[in-house]
Amino acid sequence: MTSKKKNENLSFEQSLQELESIVSQMEQGDLELDQALQQFERGIMLARNSQAKLSEAEQKVKILMQQQGTQQLVDFEQDNQDE
Structure with a gap:
C-alpha cells in the first residue's frame, strides 16, 4: 500500500526517471533474484x-478543445499512416 501511495504522489517526470533507473539497474544484471522481482x-x-x-492529461486536453470548439484530437499513429 505504501508503494501505491508513493506512486500517486510522483509526477509523471519523476515516475519516468525512476522507471529509467530501474531499467538500468536490471539491465546491468547485478541484482539478486528477489531484488530484481x-x-x-x-x-x-x-x-x-x-x-x-x-x-x-489527454482527457483534459480533449475537454478543453471541445469547450473551445476546436477540431477533435486525432491519434498520433493515424497521422503517420497518412504520410
Whole structure:
C-alpha cells in the first residue's frame, strides 16, 4: 500500500526517471533474484501510474478543445499512416 501511495504522489517526470533507473539497474544484471522481482514490480506500478497520468492529461486536453470548439484530437499513429 505504501508503494501505491508513493506512486500517486510522483509526477509523471519523476515516475519516468525512476522507471529509467530501474531499467538500468536490471539491465546491468547485478541484482539478486528477489531484488530484481521487487524492482520489476515497482517498475510495473510506475508504468501503470504514468499511463494513467497520460490518459488523464489527454482527457483534459480533449475537454478543453471541445469547450473551445476546436477540431477533435486525432491519434498520433493515424497521422503517420497518412504520410
